[in-house]
Amino acid sequence: MNAEPVCIKDLEEIASRVMPSGMWDYYDSGANGQQTKAENESAFGHYRLHPRMLRDVSAISTETTVLGQRVKTPLGVSPCAMHRLAHDDGEAATSRAASRSGSIMILSTFSTVSLEDVIAQGSGRGTQYWMQLYVYRDRSVTESIVRRAERAGYKALVVTVDAPVLGRRLADARRKFGPPPHVQLANFFTPQRSTAGVYLDPDGEFSKTFGANLDRALTWTNGIDWLRSITSLPIVVKGVLTAEDTRLAIEHGCAGVMVSNHGGRQLDGTLATIDALPQVVEAAGDQIEVYMDGGVRRGTDIFKALALGARAVFVARPVLWGLVYKGEDGAYLALGLLQKELETAMMLAGAPSIADIDESYVYRPARRWVRLEPAKGGSARRIAAKL
Numbered sequence: 361m362n363a364e365p366v367c368i369k370d371l372e373e374i375a376s377r378v379m380p381s382g383m384w385d386y387y388d389s390g391a392n393g394q395q396t397k398a399e400n401e402s403a404f405g406h407y408r409l410h411p412r413m414l415r416d417v418s419a420i421s422t423e424t425t426v427l428g429q430r431v432k433t434p435l436g437v438s439p440c441a442m443h444r445l446a447h448d449d450g451e452a453a454t455s456r457a458a459s460r461s462g463s464i465m466i467l468s469t470f471s472t473v474s475l476e477d478v479i480a481q482g483s484g485r486g487t488q489y490w491m492q493l494y495v496y497r498d499r500s501v502t503e504s505i506v507r508r509a510e511r512a513g514y515k516a517l518v519v520t521v522d523a524p525v526l527g528r529r530l531a532d533a534r535r536k537f538g539p540p541p542h543v544q545l546a547n548f549f550t551p552q553r554s555t556a557g558v559y560l561d562p563d564g565e566f567s568k569t570f571g572a573n574l575d576r577a578l579t580w581t582n583g584i585d586w587l588r589s590i591t592s593l594p595i596v597v598k599g600v601l602t603a604e605d606t607r608l609a610i611e612h613g614c615a616g617v618m619v620s621n622h623g624g625r626q627l628d629g630t631l632a633t634i635d636a637l638p639q640v641v642e643a644a645g646d647q648i649e650v651y652m653d654g655g656v657r658r659g660t661d662i663f664k665a666l667a668l669g670a671r672a673v674f675v676a677r678p679v680l681w682g683l684v685y686k687g688e689d690g691a692y693l694a695l696g697l698l699q700k701e702l703e704t705a706m707m708l709a710g711a712p713s714i715a716d717i718d719e720s721y722v723y724r725p726a727r728r729w730v731r732l733e734p735a736k737g738g739s740a741r742r743i744a745a746k747l
């Protein structure tokens with residue numbers, strides 16, 4: 361295909377053709393049977409729109425506020441490790457693209473351009489940068505990232521809580537995937553810096569590097585309360601899929617939760633994120649902001665997530681595919697395609713501003729997942745057996 365891509369699926373198709381297979385597999389893979397990865401996308405198709413006509417849609421605005429700050433669009437970039445697998449300019453290119461689009465960018469701790477260099481590419485253009493954290497066994501490593509993020513101007517910390525261990529991605533396991541030597545985890549290892557307390561697998565196998573550094577004993581108390589005690593930056597918990605954990609995030613003073621299943625790369629068999637969103641929104645009430653990511657490939661997906669109560673909607677793989685296609689301009693194209701599609705959906709649905717988009721615009725599927733509740737003196741398993 362030589363024509364300019366006109367939708368995210370075009371970018372995916374190009375990336376799947378031009379990326380070396382090991383790197384494509386790392387970007388693409390979900391965990392195990394990849395059910396959750398597939399359903400993140402397909403579940404959007406189960407929601408239908410309820411558009412309204414003859415509303416003045418001559419002026420569309422996607423402006424909104426996130427964490428109290430104005431942003432041009434509710435569409436943001438989810439954190440992804442190692443953008444230099446996609447393009448030599450890596451996260452520097454993504455940063456320029458995000459700032460041109462006015463999209464919030466969440467930077468992965470495992471970035472291949474340092475957090476200081478990433479924000480320097482785009483600051484002053486009116487968008488926000490948030491820093492994603494994995495909490496390390498050696499807390500001084502996490503604390504030093506927090507201090508650097510504060511100094512550099514990041515506006516929030518996004519703690520990823522769905523990865524006490526890396527999900528089992530079969531293609532990566534078969535290949536013992538590791539990045540090529542020129543792709544460095546730039547917040548820790550550069551020719552000038554090697555961070556004490558961070559283990560790097562000598563054979564370069566990524567899942568081993570990850571597993572050795574992360575604290576599997578992490579809890580709301582020793583993780584979230586601890587972080588709150590060392591920083592005044594707002595804390596967003598990424599990887600929440602339930603009302604129960606949303607209530608805990610509120611109790612522990614978080615500013616927001618991101619409904620995410622890590623793009624289906626961690627626990628396979630969870631709800632698709634669009635299906636998990638309503639219970640989180642209900643539990644959040646007006647106490648905490650709710651964001652979501654996972655499987656967003658069209659403007660109407662963003663519209664549906666906003667209608668179900670997300671304050672902002674993030675994408676990961678689409679931006680990586682854009683980077684593969686044309687670096688900064690490709691990532692900008694990916695965000696631009698989604699932004700245009702969102703604006704078109706708003707016009708066609710009769711909702712000229714983000715504040716107009718509410719639940720009245722969507723039909724939810726009638727068939728819903730129902731949780732088994734333990735009965736008095738009985739376990740959920742027994743109830744299931746009786747059915």
Ligand SMILES: Cc1cc2nc3c(=O)[nH]c(=O)nc-3n(C[C@H](O)[C@H](O)[C@H](O)COP(=O)(O)O)c2cc1C
Pocket residue numbers: 386387388400438439440441468469470492520598620621622623624625653654655656674675676677678
């Ligand atoms: C290649 C890749 C690397 C990722 N790295 C991180 C990461 O470093 N930290 C994190 O919190 N999430 C990471 N994620 C998960 C994304 O932030 C996001 O939750 C998910 O991919 C969203 O789904 P989407 O790719 O369908 O948009 C990664 C996802 C991909 C595809």
Ligand SMILES: CC(C)CC(=O)C(=O)O
Pocket residue numbers: 440441470523526566570622625
């Ligand atoms: C291994 C991580 C650093 C990146 C990640 O979260 C992912 O690959 O899904």
